[in-house]
Amino acid sequence: MPASHVTNGHMGDTSKCVLVTGGAGYIGSHTTVELVNAGYSPVVVDNLCNSSFECIRRVEEITGQKIPFYKVDLLDKPALEEVFQKHCFEYVVHFAGLKAVGESCQVPLRYFRNNLECTMTLLEVMQSHGVHNIVFSSSATVYGDPQYLPLDELHPAGDCTNPYGRTKYFIEEILSDMVKADKNLNAIVLRYFNPVGAHKSGKMGEDPHGPPNNLMPFVAQVAVGRRAELSVFGNDYNTPDGTGVRDYIHVIDLSLGHVAALKKLDDKCGYKVYNLGTGKGQSVLEMVEAFKKATGVTIPYKICDRRAGDIASMYADPTLARDELKWTAKRDLQEMCEDLWRWQSMNPEGFGGSDSEQKSSDTESGKESILGKHENNNVATPETATAQV
Ligand code: NAD
Ligand code: UDP
Numbered sequence: 001m002p003a004s005h006v007t008n009g010h011m012g013d014t015s016k017c018v019l020v021t022g023g024a025g026y027i028g029s030h031t032t033v034e035l036v037n038a039g040y041s042p043v044v045v046d047n048l049c050n051s052s053f054e055c056i057r058r059v060e061e062i063t064g065q066k067i068p069f070y071k072v073d074l075l076d077k078p079a080l081e082e083v084f085q086k087h088c089f090e091y092v093v094h095f096a097g098l099k100a101v102g103e104s105c106q107v108p109l110r111y112f113r114n115n116l117e118c119t120m121t122l123l124e125v126m127q128s129h130g131v132h133n134i135v136f137s138s139s140a141t142v143y144g145d146p147q148y149l150p151l152d153e154l155h156p157a158g159d160c161t162n163p164y165g166r167t168k169y170f171i172e173e174i175l176s177d178m179v180k181a182d183k184n185l186n187a188i189v190l191r192y193f194n195p196v197g198a199h200k201s202g203k204m205g206e207d208p209h210g211p212p213n214n215l216m217p218f219v220a221q222v223a224v225g226r227r228a229e230l231s232v233f234g235n236d237y238n239t240p241d242g243t244g245v246r247d248y249i250h251v252i253d254l255s256l257g258h259v260a261a262l263k264k265l266d267d268k269c270g271y272k273v274y275n276l277g278t279g280k281g282q283s284v285l286e287m288v289e290a291f292k293k294a295t296g297v298t299i300p301y302k303i304c305d306r307r308a309g310d311i312a313s314m315y316a317d318p319t320l321a322r323d324e325l326k327w328t329a330k331r332d333l334q335e336m337c338e339d340l341w342r343w344q345s346m347n348p349e350g351f352g353g354s355d356s357e358q359k360s361s362d363t364e365s366g367k368e369s370i371l372g373k374h375e376n377n378n379v380a381t382p383e384t385a386t387a388q389v
Helices: 024-035 051-065 079-086 101-106 108-128 163-181 215-223 251-265 286-296 319-325 333-346 365-371 383-389
Strands: 017-021 041-046 070-071 091-094 135-138 186-191 194-196 230-233 248-250 271-276 301-304
Touching: 017 024, 024 041, 024 051, 024 091, 024 251, 041 079, 041 101, 051 070, 070 079, 079 101, 079 108, 091 108, 091 251, 101 108, 101 163, 108 135, 108 163, 135 163, 163 186, 163 271, 186 194, 194 215, 194 251, 215 230, 215 333, 248 251, 248 333, 251 271, 251 319, 271 319, 286 333
Parallel strands: 017 041, 017 091, 041 070, 091 135, 135 186, 186 271, 194 248, 230 301
Antiparallel strands: none
């Protein structure tokens, strides 16, 4: 390692250094904690378009470690190059991306530009710095409307119902082609089912700005009094109680799936795809009931029309991840709901938003970040990260 390189900001640290893109976001922040717990040295890059620096501060509080943080847009190649010059990465875990399904239908180009170009820029910079290992955040949405259940990795992918899903599918294809072209490159695609829950400490969790699109953050906001009632999107699906069925997975189990994937990369595995789910499907009304059982809080709800583009039922076959990554989801619904509620009740307004950027759906700031404007002072040194943000 060149003498000028640091791993997690401390000279002489020999633990393996991991670049976490989008590490200030919901799944990235929880994974950063688990990477520290597993002995890795994570370095976070995020443009904060959908997150806040307060989250990184909480990661530091939980782990007792300084986390080097760079407020960098991945579209900004020179700024990303600077980060790669400062650290000697062995792995990249690539969470950064826009993820709102509905928004992606309204502004598809923005999703294609951000998600695809981020990834291509990242891959180019990895290539020029000899970094050969990447884990990518994909989604069960790449399966489209299931032809059979449970969904295994052999189920056809690509017939996505929205542009967001297509960005995930296209990135999978790019990674697969890159691995074919470069024998040194290893890429693991993790197809997440429905992450919920929060860190046990109650200090960190999902913090959607504006009305939550996803079920459980909405339930939690109703419980804390921020929203009046839950709208249940349809009760006439072909499911046991007529409401949509999904495979909810605790965000800590999901995070541990990434740690398992890093170990698999050490085997020089080439291109691999794994589902990360529990293998169990739960309906909307079962989730409302589970939340009540775990927290004692009754969620008022009304039955509404179906949400456009929704799928009746999807859940994973997680066997491949069990067999090859030696990973299984261990946390049950009770724990997911308890941890979600601890986070929401301790932080009714989430991270507070005091230092957060405008969210991606706020057009002006979002546009600027997507243009990838290079500002030299964008790159904070690890020591001054807090001050820079
Ligand atoms: P999130 O929005 O909380 O985190 C994504 C992070 O990426 C944010 O902090 C955002 O600021 C950052 N980001 C976006 N564009 C960027 C750019 N151009 N440069 C730098 N940073 C950028 O989302 P999450 O729920 O933590 O999801 C993480 C990843 O997992 C995403 O790629 C998402 O598509 C994928 N995923 C999420 C779910 C889910 O239900 N949460 C399900 C399947 C897949
Ligand atoms: N859902 C709901 N009300 C909400 C949000 C979601 O009834 O406010 C339902 C949705 O129709 C689906 C399930 O909850 O059946 C999970 O939705 P979510 O958006 O969390 O996940 P996804 O559909 O993307 O898998």
